[in-house]
Amino acid sequence: xxxxxxxxxxxxxxxxxxxxxxxxxxxxxxxxxxxxxxxxxxxxxxxxxxxxxxxxxxxxxxxxxxxxxxxxxxxxxxxxxxxxxxxxxxxxxxxxxxxxxxxxxxxxxxxxxxxxxxxxxxxxxxxxxxxxxxxxxxxxxxxxxxxxxxxxxxxxxxxxxxxxxxxxxxxxxxxxxxxxxxxxxxxxxx
Amino acid sequence: xxxxxxxxxxxxxxxxxxxxxxxxxxxxxxxxxxxxxxxxxxxxxxxxxxxxxxxxxxxxxxxxxxxxxxxxxxxxxxxxxxxxxxxxxxxxxxxxxxxxxxxxxxxxxxxxxxxxxxxxxxxxxxxxxxxxxxxxxxxxxxxxxxxxxxxxxxxxxxxxxxxxxxxxxxxxxxxxxxxxxxxxxxxxxxxxxxxxxxxxxxxxxxxxxxxxxxxxxxxxxxxxxxxxxxxxxxxxxxxxxxxxxxxxxxxxxxxxxxxxxxxxxxxxxxxxxxxxxxxxxxxxxxxxxxxxxxxxxxxxxxxxxxxxxxxxxxxxxxxxxxxxxxxxxxxxxxxxxxxxxxxxx
Numbered sequence: 001x002x003x004x005x006x007x008x009x010x011x012x013x014x015x016x017x018x019x020x021x022x023x024x025x026x027x028x029x030x031x032x033x034x035x036x037x038x039x040x041x042x043x044x045x046x047x048x049x050x051x052x053x054x055x056x057x058x059x060x061x062x063x064x065x066x067x068x069x070x071x072x073x074x075x076x077x078x079x080x081x082x083x084x085x086x087x088x089x090x091x092x093x094x095x096x097x098x099x100x101x102x103x104x105x106x107x108x109x110x111x112x113x114x115x116x117x118x119x120x121x122x123x124x125x126x127x128x129x130x131x132x133x134x135x136x137x138x139x140x141x142x143x144x145x146x147x148x149x150x151x152x153x154x155x156x157x158x159x160x161x162x163x164x165x166x167x168x169x170x171x172x173x174x175x176x177x178x179x180x181x182x183x184x185x186x187x188x189x190x
Numbered sequence: 191x192x193x194x195x196x197x198x199x200x201x202x203x204x205x206x207x208x209x210x211x212x213x214x215x216x217x218x219x220x221x222x223x224x225x226x227x228x229x230x231x232x233x234x235x236x237x238x239x240x241x242x243x244x245x246x247x248x249x250x251x252x253x254x255x256x257x258x259x260x261x262x263x264x265x266x267x268x269x270x271x272x273x274x275x276x277x278x279x280x281x282x283x284x285x286x287x288x289x290x291x292x293x294x295x296x297x298x299x300x301x302x303x304x305x306x307x308x309x310x311x312x313x314x315x316x317x318x319x320x321x322x323x324x325x326x327x328x329x330x331x332x333x334x335x336x337x338x339x340x341x342x343x344x345x346x347x348x349x350x351x352x353x354x355x356x357x358x359x360x361x362x363x364x365x366x367x368x369x370x371x372x373x374x375x376x377x378x379x380x381x382x383x384x385x386x387x388x389x390x391x392x393x394x395x396x397x398x399x400x401x402x403x404x405x406x407x408x409x410x411x412x413x414x415x416x417x418x419x420x421x422x423x424x425x426x427x428x429x430x431x432x433x434x435x436x437x438x439x440x441x442x443x444x445x446x447x448x449x450x451x452x453x454x455x456x457x458x459x460x461x462x463x464x465x466x467x468x469x470x471x472x473x474x475x476x477x478x479x480x481x482x483x484x485x486x487x488x489x490x491x492x493x494x495x496x497x498x499x500x501x502x503x504x505x506x507x508x509x510x511x512x513x514x515x516x517x518x519x520x521x522x523x524x525x526x527x528x529x530x531x532x533x534x535x
Contacts, residue, residue, distance in 0.1 A: 013196035060243035130263030
């Protein structure tokens, strides 16, 4: 009986160790995934912040310059240099509006493959009924705006993807102090 | 292999996992903190841009007191004009209204932070300051004022600042102004302005401090009223049979002077008093109420806004950020400071 007892101890011990190694591997994987997720969310947050800041600035610039229909039907646009990917993963940037006291317009970035990995940045405009209106829904066909007297065209879009060098924020000031602004893609004629 | 050797191996494995997790967390957490500070910085820039350049919606929400704060669609302090606009030029009516209404009615504070989309995530505070600190002390029972001028930047006394002072009071039921006194501060930044023996019950002192073409205006009044867009609101009924006096700081050939422009006043149906000819560069409007002088100052140097009721400067907040900008309000230079902090982590 004593000779039988030692192998069983070894079997249990070895099995427990193998289980522990597997569990440790899984635990490490979960922890490293969580850390990587935090890093990705941080990067997405930075992308959202930069896009939101650019939108605020282009809206104020268009308002400030009384740009638009006073002289010609023209649009202001600024290229946003977005990174190709975040940690090797494709991402999208979306301009959104949530009709609540605390969440008006915001810029939300998320991984294309995982919509749960997301980061938002506020735009300090709460109402969509005011003089500044941001384009948060894509129309079909998409609205196009002329830039620099027709030298370029901006196609309005509520979602843009990382890595494109044609991503812009744009603003168009119409009559009655109304300013329409949003995300889009720019195409230069010729 | 004995049982304790298995246990020892297991302990080593668990320790390695824990140690590597802690190291990974330690390496990434400073990056996270830096990132959080950077995000707060960008958020502060967005809010500052919105406050400085946007006139708000409706654009006349400062001067039109019939527009309630609750009716605002967007918030901004920029001065509105249909044709031209100056950069960093703010509307003093909006600042006065923001400061007065949110400090007297704290329930309005969340409305502003709601309009800025801050929700419960961020807290903000706004402060205005003049480039020079002007401290005025009245000797009891006299019309003798001690004026101390110091630099806002370092608190050091300012030598050689020109002080232009005029005292307003009620004489024979009418607003009267003393002759103007012009003097200079001494090496300690102090000077005395003495208007002699005036027996008036209530007085208002209007000061213009000029130092190397930096002009600061200060109004010290015994009894005050509110003014927005050329309309006065006073808790004491104003004597509309008497003209109101508007104090204006003028610059003629580089020399500043305090001048007075009279205007009729008429009550409006909503309890305010409309000035007949409101002057755009007025620093204080003075009127008679029950035989006393009432002063409606347009000085914004003490204007503040905070999204929380407690003194935000006493909060110990590990993640906060502030931005300062020079702005022009009613032709005068001020420094606006925006504080932004995270309400949750």
